[in-house]
Amino acid sequence: MEHKNKKRLFLNYRKNEKKFQFILNIILISFGILFLMPFFWAFATSLRLPKDSFDLPPSFFPTEWRWGNYKHIFKSFDFLQFFWNSTKISFLIVGVGTVFTTMAAFAIAKLNFKGKNFIFLYIISGLLIPFQSYAIAQFLVMNKLSLIDTHLALILPYLANPFGVFLITQNMKGIPDSYIDAAIIDGCSTFRVYWNVVIPMCIPTIIVVCFMKFIEQWNNFFAPLIYINSEKKYTLTMGMQSLKGFRSAGSLAYILAGVMISLIVPTLVYGFGQKFLTKGISLSGLKS
Amino acid sequence: MNKKTKSKRHRVFRENVTAYLFLSPTLIFYTVFTGIPLLMTIFILSFSDFSLLKPIEFIGLTNFRQLFDDPDFRTVMLNTLKFVLIIAPVHIIGGLILAIAVNSIKSRFFQGVYRILFYFPLVVTTSAIVIVWGYLYDYEFGVFNWLCGALGMNRINWLGDSKWSLLAIAIFSAWKFIGNAFLYYFIGLQNIPDVYMEAAKVDGATKWQSLIKIQIPMLTPTIFFVVVTTLINCFQMFDETYFLTKGGPGVSSQTVAMHIYRKGFQEYHFGYASTLGLILFVIVLIITIFMFKYQNRWVTYDTE
Numbered sequence: 001m002e003h004k005n006k007k008r009l010f011l012n013y014r015k016n017e018k019k020f021q022f023i024l025n026i027i028l029i030s031f032g033i034l035f036l037m038p039f040f041w042a043f044a045t046s047l048r049l050p051k052d053s054f055d056l057p058p059s060f061f062p063t064e065w066r067w068g069n070y071k072h073i074f075k076s077f078d079f080l081q082f083f084w085n086s087t088k089i090s091f092l093i094v095g096v097g098t099v100f101t102t103m104a105a106f107a108i109a110k111l112n113f114k115g116k117n118f119i120f121l122y123i124i125s126g127l128l129i130p131f132q133s134y135a136i137a138q139f140l141v142m143n144k145l146s147l148i149d150t151h152l153a154l155i156l157p158y159l160a161n162p163f164g165v166f167l168i169t170q171n172m173k174g175i176p177d178s179y180i181d182a183a184i185i186d187g188c189s190t191f192r193v194y195w196n197v198v199i200p201m202c203i204p205t206i207i208v209v210c211f212m213k214f215i216e217q218w219n220n221f222f223a224p225l226i227y228i229n230s231e232k233k234y235t236l237t238m239g240m241q242s243l244k245g246f247r248s249a250g251s252l253a254y255i256l257a258g259v260m261i262s263l264i265v266p267t268l269v270y271g272f273g274q275k276f277l278t279k280g281i282s283l284s285g286l287k288s
Numbered sequence: 289m290n291k292k293t294k295s296k297r298h299r300v301f302r303e304n305v306t307a308y309l310f311l312s313p314t315l316i317f318y319t320v321f322t323g324i325p326l327l328m329t330i331f332i333l334s335f336s337d338f339s340l341l342k343p344i345e346f347i348g349l350t351n352f353r354q355l356f357d358d359p360d361f362r363t364v365m366l367n368t369l370k371f372v373l374i375i376a377p378v379h380i381i382g383g384l385i386l387a388i389a390v391n392s393i394k395s396r397f398f399q400g401v402y403r404i405l406f407y408f409p410l411v412v413t414t415s416a417i418v419i420v421w422g423y424l425y426d427y428e429f430g431v432f433n434w435l436c437g438a439l440g441m442n443r444i445n446w447l448g449d450s451k452w453s454l455l456a457i458a459i460f461s462a463w464k465f466i467g468n469a470f471l472y473y474f475i476g477l478q479n480i481p482d483v484y485m486e487a488a489k490v491d492g493a494t495k496w497q498s499l500i501k502i503q504i505p506m507l508t509p510t511i512f513f514v515v516v517t518t519l520i521n522c523f524q525m526f527d528e529t530y531f532l533t534k535g536g537p538g539v540s541s542q543t544v545a546m547h548i549y550r551k552g553f554q555e556y557h558f559g560y561a562s563t564l565g566l567i568l569f570v571i572v573l574i575i576t577i578f579m580f581k582y583q584n585r586w587v588t589y590d591t592e
Contacts, residue, residue, distance in 0.1 A: 021394055028389060028398075032405040035463065041431060042420045058431045104314035112300075113307035123314065126322055127517075128576050130524035132545040133569035136552045136562045137325030137333055143340065157321035160314045190306050219413045221527055226553050237415040244419060255419060262416040270411040274404055281475050 046256035069257040082239035090217045101164040109172035126162030153227040164209040171205040208280030211273035333562035351563035360539045364547040372522040383469025391477040407467035418531040450540035476510035508587040
């Protein structure tokens with residue numbers, strides 16, 4: 001009797017759990033679709049006949065497929081130049097900057113040196129300082145170095161990456177010293193320890209740092225806004241602003257086609273990087 | 289013995305040199321483009337009058353006096369405060385609720401789908417997607433007003449009316465950035481060892497009880513991190529207002545960060561803009577110190 005009761009309770013629990021999961025899934029799916037609505041709308045409208053762009057009710061799913069809009073905007077707008085500028089800048093920052101970042105993190109996590117706490121705090125404080133608070137002063141520095149209106153002005157400041165140093169240091173601290181001691185006994189130089197022992201053990205976190213830096217820089221708007229004047233050097237974020245100029249020339253569909261094209265690169269990068277996002281941040285054991 | 293200490297000293301010296309060699313690229317770029325500019329702002333530029341053509345001239349506290357004469361300064365500070373008060377809780381609490389919900393999903397597949405979905409807006413370029421939002425908010429043709437019409441409400445001038453523009457920006461900001469808080473919380477929840485949850489279940493704890501007594505307390509370090517970074521990000525909000533309303537109508541939706549841009553890079557009052565920068569920095573500094581000082585009242589660190 002008692003046993004039977006228990007079994008019923010258990011089955012009841014299972015049934016409730018199933019109901020709970022079902023309802024939660026429904027809520028989250030609706031929420032997710034709501035999140036994607038702006039994309040649906042932009043995509044559907046970008047494929048409409050340009051003169052129907054503003055027709056209501058809005059369409060969230062493509063009713064027609066005018067890929068010609070994409071061709072048109074690609075031809076009449078200097079996408080390739082902007083793409084190239086943004087790609088060049090973002091990849092240089094990610095490539096060079098991440099090497100610098102892992103080097104600094106390695107020193108802080110695994111080497112002994114004077115003033116370690118101070119240096120760590122000094123670099124980490126970069127996480128908390130708003131860029132706008134020293135933007136004017138940085139502008140003066142750039143001016144002194146004659147870097148105004150060059151891509152270097154958009155690259156050099158970002159080669160130091162406090163958030164990356166923070167994440168990777170946390171990850172490296174978790175690597176047992178015995179690995180490093182063993183490598184040193186085997187005759188590895190400090191550089192070999194860094195490159196062949198420690199780096200391979202931090203790959204997921206390093207990918208996350210690369211990913212976040214790429215997205216941040218691909219989307220950076222404030223720095224190009226203050227430093228870049230000539231249109232040929234515009235990044236995509238600035239180029240998108242001149243895309244708005246097409247509004248007067250007529251059609252929303254063209255503009256939205258441009259917007260959709262601009263989303264391709266971040267979406268691809270996200271598709272590749274998202275797997276590592278949870279893993280990489282977990283490994284660094286985010287404990288401030 | 290003497291030889292040994294000598295060689296030890298030599299080794300320590302060499303380790304110091306190696307460490308600083310490893311640190312040097314980061315330290316150099318960080319110091320030149322962040323450290324020095326910040327110190328310049330704090331100690332020199334905020335008390336000076338200058339522009340690209342005019343050399344730096346020390347003028348004492350004149351810039352600070354000018355703050356009181358600047359009619360926009362009050363509005364801008366209030367706007368920033370309003371944004372922080374509206375947006376920060378949405379991110380901090382909304383992100384937490386989302387994360388708890390997604391974490392409760394049993395199916396790994398759906399968990400992955402939600403994770404990818406909610407983080408996605410963060411990835412897309414603000415300057416591009418904001419064009420889309422501009423049209424969604426459009427007075428005549430926008431989807432939002434079409435919805436208002438369908439619900440029998442009057443049309444709202446989302447971006448042109450100072451009563452609504454803050455809300456419009458806040459909605460966009462929530463949509464765009466909630467994924468950040470969500471992701472950190474979600475990872476934090478995933479990292480809570482299963483043993484704790486299993487133990488609670490065996491002891492007959494309900495879902496609600498284990499949430500309040502186990503998950504949230506164990507998540508406090510992550511919550512702390514999210515609260516600090518969200519507050520700081522809200523104080524330096526620039527892109528959203530710049531793109532959606534240009535700070536308008538008038539200065540009714542302008543933030544401190546935008547005011548710095550306008551005063552500095554559009555009106556070329558470099559000295560005054562530096563002073564505004566100093567104020568922004570001090571506000572963020574005070575909040576950070578305050579948060580760190582009182583963290584041990586509510587943040588529990590896992591001692592393994």
